[in-house]
Amino acid sequence: MIGRPRLYSTVFSLGVQNAFVYRWNFFIRAAFGLIPLVATVWIWRAIFDARGSDVSGYSFGEMVFYFVAVTVVESLVSPADDEWQIAADIREGRISSFLLRPLDYRAYRASLFVSSRVVYAGVALVPLVAMAWWLPGQMRLPADGVAWAAFGGSLLMAAAIQFLIAFVLATLAFWVLEISTLVFILYSFEYFLSGRIFPIDVMPAGLKTVLMALPFPYELYFPVAIWMGKVTGAALWSGLAVQAGWTLALLALSGWLWRRGVRHYGAYGG
Numbered sequence: 001m002i003g004r005p006r007l008y009s010t011v012f013s014l015g016v017q018n019a020f021v022y023r024w025n026f027f028i029r030a031a032f033g034l035i036p037l038v039a040t041v042w043i044w045r046a047i048f049d050a051r052g053s054d055v056s057g058y059s060f061g062e063m064v065f066y067f068v069a070v071t072v073v074e075s076l077v078s079p080a081d082d083e084w085q086i087a088a089d090i091r092e093g094r095i096s097s098f099l100l101r102p103l104d105y106r107a108y109r110a111s112l113f114v115s116s117r118v119v120y121a122g123v124a125l126v127p128l129v130a131m132a133w134w135l136p137g138q139m140r141l142p143a144d145g146v147a148w149a150a151f152g153g154s155l156l157m158a159a160a161i162q163f164l165i166a167f168v169l170a171t172l173a174f175w176v177l178e179i180s181t182l183v184f185i186l187y188s189f190e191y192f193l194s195g196r197i198f199p200i201d202v203m204p205a206g207l208k209t210v211l212m213a214l215p216f217p218y219e220l221y222f223p224v225a226i227w228m229g230k231v232t233g234a235a236l237w238s239g240l241a242v243q244a245g246w247t248l249a250l251l252a253l254s255g256w257l258w259r260r261g262v263r264h265y266g267a268y269g270g
Contacts, residue, residue: 057201077220086166195217212239
């Protein structure tokens with residue numbers, strides 16, 4: 001069923017069109033999403049004023065660019081209510097129509113996820129332009145072709161990890177009536193451990209090693225660290241290997257849960 005590229009390209013196109021149907025909601029949501037970035041910069045300005053010109057190897061300009069890059073990467077890889085939509089399809093019985101069609105539901109949802117991220121890509125340019133205007137000279141790009149390729153691969157895997165985590169959480173709706181508590185608990189860990197609040201570099205070395213074994217830093221921190229040249233050499237390749245491992249593990253887990261869930265769904269008549 002997955003081998004139907006024209007079918008999923010059509011789903012992708014419909015997803016893009018749907019995003020533009022609600023374009024004002026989309027742009028307002030994207031614009032207000034930049035407000036936490038401004039607050040974060042103010043907080044780190046106070047930290048640098050108190051501690052000096054260097055915090056864990058970051059200058060103030062580098063720290064600002066880190067959070068700008070996090071905002072850009074987040075807009076490119078983070079789901080927008082996908083878990084709630086998938087869970088609603090399961091809970092309300094809408095997946096019955098998908099099970100009767102020649103398509104893979106996970107691939108269908110992935111196509112919609114990618115379409116929304118493509119639309120958000122345009123908004124991602126806003127903080128980069130603002131950064132170039134406010135702190136000229138602090139903008140940076142991956143240093144060479146290898147860094148560009150590593151960043152691109154890491155960005156794709158970060159998107160896959162975030163989508164697959166959302167899909168795994170949503171499939172729990174086959175067995176649990178309300179998944180909101182589970183989503184809240186997991187996303188609370190994700191919010192603090194993905195690099196959204198602080199770079200993982202500021203943590204003590206031992207704790208950083210433990211955190212880098214989890215999937216969360218590979219959602220935001222790791223691709224941004226590659227972009228900024230903070231991860232190079234052996235650390236870069238080992239990090240990509242761990243990120244690939246989590247991607248494959250979540251892919252396998254999401255498929256296993258979906259198959260088990262569909263059998264459970266069919267056994268109880270939807």
